[in-house]
Amino acid sequence: MITLVIYDITDDRIRNRVAKVCKQHGLSRIQKSAFLGEISSARRKELSVKLRKTLGKEKGNIQIFVICKMDIASREIIGDIEEYEDEEIIIF
Numbered sequence: 001m002i003t004l005v006i007y008d009i010t011d012d013r014i015r016n017r018v019a020k021v022c023k024q025h026g027l028s029r030i031q032k033s034a035f036l037g038e039i040s041s042a043r044r045k046e047l048s049v050k051l052r053k054t055l056g057k058e059k060g061n062i063q064i065f066v067i068c069k070m071d072i073a074s075r076e077i078i079g080d081i082e083e084y085e086d087e088e089i090i091i092f
Contacts, residue, residue: 002067003027003044005035005051009060017054018062021047031082 005022009015019029025047027035039047044064051062 004065007062021050
């Protein structure tokens with residue numbers, strides 16, 4: 001299954017740590033505060049634990065979605081896809 005992580009965190013330090021955790025778990029950045037990738041259920045649970053620990057008691061919101069390939073195939077992208085330094089954009 002495909003995992004989508006989105007977050008809204010104002011603290012730059014915490015936000016950068018969240019991005020690093022997402023990358024370490026095999027996700028690719030699709031927007032400034034959104035990561036997407038295909039990872040196992042076990043890997044997703046590990047990701048959730050690490051993200052929860054990273055946010056701790058700081059102010060912010062992290063959401064993790066599981067999306068099937070059929071649903072992701074029907075997504076519509078409007079506008080340009082921004083490429084992020086040293087990252088390849090994933091389009092399923």
